Amino acid sequence: MNVVKALGRLWLVPVALVAWEVVTRVAEQPFFPPPSAILARMYELWFSGPPSHLLLTDGALADLGPSLARLFTGWLVTAVIGIAAGIAIGCSPRLSDYVDPLIQFGRAVPPPLLVPFFLALLKLGTPAQLATIVFGVIWPILLNTIDGARTVDRQHLETARIFGFSAAQRLWQVILPSAMPKIFAGLRLALSLALILMVIAEIFAGTDGIGYRLLYTQRSYLYPDMWGCIVLLGLLGYLLNSAFLLVERRVLAWHRGARQTT
Template sequence: MTQVTERATRLRSQAVAGLSGFARTWLVFIGAVVVWEVATRLAESVFFPPPTEIVSTALQLWFSGPASQLFLSDVVFDHILPSLGRCLAGWAIAVILGVGLGTALGRSRTGMDYVGPLFAFFRAIPPPTLVPVFMVLFGLGPGMQVATIIFGAIWPVLLNTVDGVRAVDSVKVDTARSFRTPTPYWIGMVVLPAALPKIFAGLRLSLSISLILMVVSELIGSLNGIGHELISAQRAFEFPLMWTWIVLLGILGFGLNSLLLAAERRVLRWQPNRNNDG
């Protein structure tokens, strides 16, 4: 009984601490925005519009649609959703390929010897330099963008998976072997879970790379998308509009990263040393 109350008190104090931390976090954030507002109003630079102007431009740009589209304007459907779709599709394909290939290469004793230097070289190529090649191969459009994203995002996942798969505890290897565990179970229930922390580290890196390459490929050659709108706003000297896209990219980056972190925390809850930092 006392244990239960103790636990409840602890939970409550944790909740209070979390809440006050949350409030403090947002207070600082609001303070920073106020400073930004005051600074831009004082500086009166055309390049740096005050945040209130950016927000009002953004509201008008994104939420001026009819009720049948949930008040989202056409811009959301024409530019933001296609961009997000390409980013996530490229990332998903890179993850599937990377984890699959990485598991195979990590389990094989000589596989990495054959392709290791090749992959190290591929990873070192700045992906935007391959945009012209993908452009002539796939034309202007989603194919080129997804190909660029896959090429950039696959390496962190692949190399981290190889590392993680290789580092499986030798006791687990021997135990599984002595029970004659069938290969599918062995891969799915021993190797991959053991490699998951490493894989997740790769996933996070490759997600931010995907977002960067989405923007780059749209800046260079695209007919729609966030990057395309960003560069055309700059060329038209519409600075508040340009800033709304920059802010949106920041929000997207923050949101996607937080989602992945939440997923990681859920999936890796069983890990003993992860429970401490909650």
């Protein structure tokens, strides 16, 4: 039943693809290669490898490897920093009053603007790219964690107090779990931002990776390749988001259950 329903909703995808194919073939514009050509190019570039490499070619590993490493390192490092700082700030109204204006200013600065600065300050390549990602994605994580830690139910905290929970118990068993739904919302937003910033960082400050490949193909007039990069990035974003939702659904099963019954 569900499969039929899901398929029923997916009919627009092939229709859009066919329309795209027809329009690009009729227009015969070099800037807009038909999707079949794009897919053929993607297959050649990335997915015609040996089965032992999950069909990935050396080119795919060279393009995607460094990019994904950057993306995940940046995201995870930021998650640790953002959650730790967010809990500390959220639990202390005084600290929160002090740092709030700074946070509001910091998050208003568009992160790509800082790439030239990071390039001047740090080495071209990974350090500057990571700095760009970290600075860009920390805000949703930080703000959501602060909000989550600040809005822990008063009665949960009182229960912890009455039953004499230690500071560690209060943090790990009460504050973190109850902030988790908001933290996850922040992490998910941060993940899609991290993908964008990874590409930007590679375009401006890269020598490898999918973003650099995108720039290179554009400069070499390899339009099917360039479109291949764009499609690949779109697919990557979609996959990352789906994988994250899967994890979230497991970790926050209690939250969905609790929300449905109250």
